[in-house]
Amino acid sequence: MNTPDLAARLRALEDLEAIRRLKARYFLACDRKDPAAMRDCFCSGEVLIDYGPVGTFSRREQLVEVFERLACHAHIVEMHHGANPCIEIVDAQRARGTWALHYQQIDTQAQRLTQLGGIYDDAYRKDDDGAWRIERTRFVVGSTLVLDLPLPPPTPKDDR
Helix, strand or coil: CCCCCCCHHHHHHHHHHHHHHHHHHHHHHHCCCCCCHHHHEEECCCEECCCHHEEEECCCHHHHHHHHHHHHCCEEEEEEEEEEEEEEEEEEEEEEEEEEEEEEEEEEECEEEEEEEEEEEEEEEEECCCCCCEEEEEEEEEEEEEECCCCCCCCCCCCC
């Protein structure tokens, strides 16, 4: 039986953790409306980002442009919750994984709540700087719920 040595097993565990942290940084960058941090989660150059109705992009900058236009507004409140990561290290430079997503958006202008669930199917590459980044990703929506949220009437000012 060919058992990987301790150093190889440790490297694999470190790579798995680095990929989990990468995806967490991506979700947090989206929620914080941080285009630069979001962009840095993806490889530079040619990528494949397929977000269905949101669009398909071959460069990370294209995704960032849409993100800034659609999501980077004070009236858009988002929460991305990734769960159930299944990550496989392919080799020293490549990995793949799937993630479940629960997403919630509140649009305070439109007074609307959107929740959706779906699955990310990702491919990761370790760049020359040693950092893991997303090279390919596809998100498929499994469920969507949209509700109107009437805001409560404003509270009267106290004229004392």
